[in-house]
Amino acid sequence: MPLPRQCFSRWVIFIIVGCFVVVVVTCGTYFGLAKRKRHSFDWTAIVSDRGDVLPDFSFAGYHASAIILPSGDGANITLAFNGSVDDVGPLIQEAVDKMAALGGGAVLLPEGRWPMSAGVNITSNVVVAGAGSDKTVLVLQERPSQPVFTLGTPNNGTKPRYGSRSNITNDYVPIGSSSLDVVNSAGFAADQFVYVSRSATESWIRGNGMSGLVRDDAEQTWIPVGKRIMAPNQISSVYGTNVTLKIPLTDNLDADYTQPELIVYTPPYMNEEMGIRDLGIEVPDTCSGAPMSDKTCNSPAVHFPSWTVDSWASGLSLKGFNKFFQIDQDASRITIQNCTMNRDKDIQGAALPFDILIQGSQVLVQDCAQVGSPEARCFTVGTGSLTPGPNAVLRHKTKSDAQTIYPHQRWAHGLLVEDSSVKTLFVDRGIKGSGHGWSINGGVGWNLDGSVDFESPPLGINWCVGCNDPKGNATFIESGKRVDPQSLFMAQLEERNIYRQDGDNEEYNE
Known part of the structure; x- marks a missing residue:
């Protein structure tokens, strides 16, 4: 029996397939470029006389911001406290240790206001979660002479x-x-x-x-x-x-x-995949405003020590601390998001405290706010001496210009402050402190509406793009108006082919 005759020759089929491939590739390229180049301002064209370009801040955050925060689904222990307990700290620590021994999971805290002492150590692959920042509230029974929660191994001086x-x-x-x-x-x-x-x-x-x-x-x-x-x-x-x-x-x-x-x-060791979320912590006998020399009042609520990586804090409401978050040198890929800090009293003396002290790298602070007294002076976000980037602060809020985003001292480098009305200073601090001098190089302000003072060191450069009435000698671009993209951080993520929908920063991975 003869074979059926082909309707189309082999060459016609090759031509049709070839045209289809060309169309697919062309459309993919077109729509990809359209998605990446839809912005009216080309930030990639910013280049200094020596070839410096804007740092890539998109590598800041949990897993270099390649993924959003985990949901906490999986194994967990749900704690139940009774009204007679006088300190839930040891119970939380016991549950954390148990989850760590089982390979990790979440320790879920019940609703209520619970008395607690500072000093809980969260270990790798464990998350401590409440029922909400106003539903699960841990009330410190004494002023914190040590961090309330430490995510990782407390500093022991171990070197790489x-x-x-x-x-x-x-x-x-x-x-x-x-x-x-x-x-x-x-x-x-x-x-x-x-x-x-x-x-x-x-x-x-x-x-x-x-x-x-x-x-x-x-x-x-x-x-x-x-x-x-x-x-x-x-x-x-x-x-x-x-x-x-x-x-x-x-x-x-x-x-x-x-x-x-x-x-x-x-690294001597690494602690990873630790989190704390959806709870409140209060110091009734407030530490806010205590002198910086007061050793009973200057420990943070949440501490990320050296060699802690891919860890996070989210949805916290913190009140009465003199320091709220501390990220140490060699901690990296840390996210702090959707947290409020209530500094309810002004500082005694000239030395100002930090809300958030960044000394590590790849730290992302987003959608956080200082909600306390407008008179309470502080560095709401600051960097320590020689702090390496990239680090990023997005959509930060405060109550007044007494609370500043202010690299503190000695050549930190690679800090982005974006989409904020907080007073921001990237400057030479000169003889302040013990000679803090040039505090930042490779810093970028992006779409800042508040008071802005940016200076560039003689052997470096800082930029402010889309900043309102900036002062200083830094490189200012498109001053007095906002630029598109609204977010440099998100635009740089897209350059890495990582795309987020609006609000992704408030979600968790399923």
Whole structure:
């Protein structure tokens, strides 16, 4: 029996399939570009004379913001407290330890106001959750001389183990670059943890105008000669003597002033996947306003110590603390979101406290607010000495200009403040403190409506884009009006092919 005759020749079929592929690819490219380039302002075109570009802040946050926060679904323990209990802290700790021994899960706290002492340690893969910030309220029985909740191992001074190292040979590495050339790449490999390191030199300090600080006839030291400035990163790939990093640099490297190097390190340990959410914590005998020297009143409500990664706090209502959150050096990929902080009394003395102190990297603070007394002065978000980026603060709110977003001291780098009316200062603090000097490099303000004072150091750069009536000598772009995209952070996420719908930041992964 003869085979049925083909309706179309083989060549016609090839042509039809080929046309279909071309249409699919063309449409995909068109709609992809349309989605990525729908904004009226091209932020990718911002480039300094030396090639510096805006840091990529989208790597800040839990899992570098590649995913949203976990829901807490899965194994859990639901606690039930009776009215006669005088301290629920030990009961919470016992439940945390039990969940950790089972491999992780959630410790669910009941509704009510419960007496508690500070000092609960949350361990890897455990989440402590209440029924809501106004439904589950933990009331401290004493002023906190230690953190109420510590997510990870309390600081014990353990250092990383260092491995291969090599000098970086580039004459200048601009902010935003991911590529480094080294003398010898033999000891480097993809996925290794590395520090991009350099030592402060006399010429670099002098070049930034920081060599002659004097206060009350006493010399002030900004950064000591020889002090290492360390920025953690991870290797993406190695090709010959070129090393590509996973996270673009938030600081510039200039061989005219210092010899940078790349150093492999191994963390001593890592604690991960810890969270605290949907509860309130109060200090009835308020610590707000206590002198900074008061050791019984200056511990945070929530502490992320060194080597804590991919962890978070969400939906907390905190009242009466003198410090609300602290993120230590070498903690990373931390998210703090949808939290309120009630500072109900002004500080005694000139030294100001922090609401949120960032000393780690890849920290994301979003949709948080200081809701206490407008007279209560503080740094509502601040960075410590040499704090590496990227770090980001989105949609932050306060009650007055007495509460500022203000990098505190000594060359932090890579901080984004976005879509906020909070008074923001990226400046040379000069002789303030013990010689805080230039407090930030590679900083960006984006669509800021409040009071703005931005300055650029002689050997660095800070930007303010879409900022209202900014003051200072920084690089100002489109001042006096907001720009599109409204969110640099979200636009940079999209450049990484991570897309979020409005409100995703308030949701949890299912």
